[in-house]
Amino acid sequence: MNTQVSNSCQQDDNNQQAGLGKLALLATAAAIAVQGCKKEKEGIYELNDVLIADQDAVKDRMKTNEQFVSILFTNLFQSGISSDIVFELNQCFLSIGDQELAREVLISNFFNQSNVQLPSVEVMMQDLDLFIIDTYKRFFVRLPSEGEKTWVKNFILSNPYMTPELVYFSFALSNEYLYY
Amino acid sequence: MIRRDFIKKTALTTTAAMAMPYILPSGRLFAASGNRSASHVVLVMFAGGVRHQESVGRRYLEGSQANEPYEGNIMYNMLSGGAPSMKIVYGTGEGGINPIPSILSTPLEQQGRLFTEVEALSAGHFGGLNSIVQGSDFAGQGLKQRPINPTVFEYLRRHGGYAATDTWFVGNGIGGSLPLLNYSSHPEYGIKYGGNFFAPLITFSETGYELLGNGKVYHPENELAPMYRLKAFLDNNFANNGAMLDSLGNTEEEKQSIKEFMNLMYEKVQNGSLLLPPITDNGDTATIGFACEVLNWFKPAFTVVNLSAVDQCHSDFTGYLKSLHRADHGVGWLWNYIQTQIPEMAGNTTIICIPECGRNLSPNAILDDNNWLAYDHSDANALRVFSLIAGPGVQTGVVGSEGNPVGSVRDVVPTVLETLGVSAASVPSGLISGMSFLDY
Secondary structure, three states, X not given: OHHHHHHHHHHHHHHHHHHHHHHHHHHHHHHHHXXXXXXXXXXXXXXXXXXXXXXXXOOOOEOOHHHHHHHHHHHHHOOOOOHHHHHHHHHHHHOEOOHHHHHHHHHXXXXXXXXXXXXXXXXXXXXXXXXXXXXHXXXXXXXXXXXXXXXXXXXXXXXXOOOHHHHHHHHHHOOXXXXX | OHHHHHHHHHHHHHHHHXXXXXXXXXXXXXXXXXXXXXXXXXXXXXXXXXXOOOOOOOEOOOOOXXXXXXXXXXXXXXXXXXXXXXXXXXXXXXXXXXXXOOOOOOOHHHHEEEEEEEEOOOOOHHXXXXXXXXXXXXXXXXXXXXXXXXXXXXXXXXXXXXXXXHEEEEOOOOOOOHHHOOOOOOOOOOHHHOOEEEOHHHHOOHHHHHHHOOOOOOOHHXXXXXXXXXXXXXHHHHHHOOOOOOOOOOOHHHHHHHHHHHHHHHHHHHHOOOOOOOOOOOHHHHHHHHHHHHHHHHOOOEEEEEOOHHHHHHXXXXXXXXXXXXXXXXXXXXXHHHHHHOOOOOOOEEEEEEOOOXXXXXXXXXXXXXXXXXXXXXXXXXXXXXEEEEOOOOOOEEEOEOOEOOOEHHHHHHHHHHHOOOOHHHOOOOOOOOOOHHHO
């Protein structure tokens, strides 16, 4: 009888041990599976993400003379232009074969007006990064890439004659400004 | 293996570079090798629709108006022959009774060659103008559309190596297709070989002065140069995104010169010192005055001047006669100015005058103040024009007659190319269908 009991206990112990073994195996397999499927952690190196390409939306539509003139006027004077002047300026543009030259002449005329809204050189130099970002936003309706910002910054710093007016002139005359 | 490839490619590239012709900055291959008979050509598109009868026909009122049997030549700077002796309405003063005195002592006809019966390809203005500047038929050409075939400006610049400011179109306005005629939409040519264009009556008008005449002057090296450099950087970045924008190809020096010219014109208009023919009471004569300013400043190899005041013939025959008389006056003054006031061009310039189309044989029903009938342009008579050429090496004499037409408006382009030493053989075949007036 006792022997039967002890046999029965031994059998129970064996069963228990086998169950625990299976459990351990399952746990190990699960642990391996979980570990194996775990997404690799990205290293953090205390650097910010930078944009190396332009993030602007595709600009593939060319502005009409009227659109160019209206937008330019708003950018430079922070106010709207009358439709009469837009019409007359379009006529003047049509009367000149070299459109780039016509735009250049128009911009130089705008800059000769007293109410043109321009930051001073001091303001520009005070926070050059901000000036460049604001200029890109004002003329190109986008942020500059890091490459652009760095190049423009170095260019301004290495050219003592560059003023906000000349920077605006370049942007207003650029090909990107002709598109939207 | 890589080294062997490198050596192979280098050898190939070197051989190709040596064998390939050099592409000049203007985009053409080699330099023009043809002989020039003149260094400058001025093409007067004597346009607006000039009726054969009143112009080279020298018939004045004879045949066009009932019971007015008065013949005569009202274009005596260009053509030989006496002026009408009666019923004078085309001059100055009240009723136009004072004919404008001739400027040239010898009419252009006697200085060069007159083609009396030339074929116009279109009875419409812009079809006609297009066929003149393209040197080909205008089939498929739409209004307010760039010429579909290359223009004479593009041939000169691409195959002759002429700079942008060597070629000018001085238009009398910006209506219709006129401001589009300085370059074509042809994929192999286009804007980068285009000619410069001004419609001076608009550019240098009072409004033009107010809007464009007060430009700030920048230092070319300290200010403009860095401004252009920054612009080039911005353009390159934009080009990287696939956006390219060709321009007319004026160099920075040429642009500077054009801006100085514009400032001079605004100044001259303001102080009343513009070059103008003695009688300047319509747009054509003022346009010719500005054209002389262009010639004086740039000394271009090729200049087109477009006139069109005679188009009032649709409703005012008297006004048409006045405009015809003034267009002749303007041409006489222009030729005289070149020969006497621009030493670089004197004796070295060829002039070509040609209308883009003629006018109808029969009048419409519109009467003017003299009860004279007006003429439109839509029938076979509107395809009859003339051509007058004078300059170094141009033979003299009269070619063709009524019923024996010689030449076509499409012959203008080959004539200009030949005169300026650009071999027509350098132009891809099929683009130009005419032959030079100098070869008839």
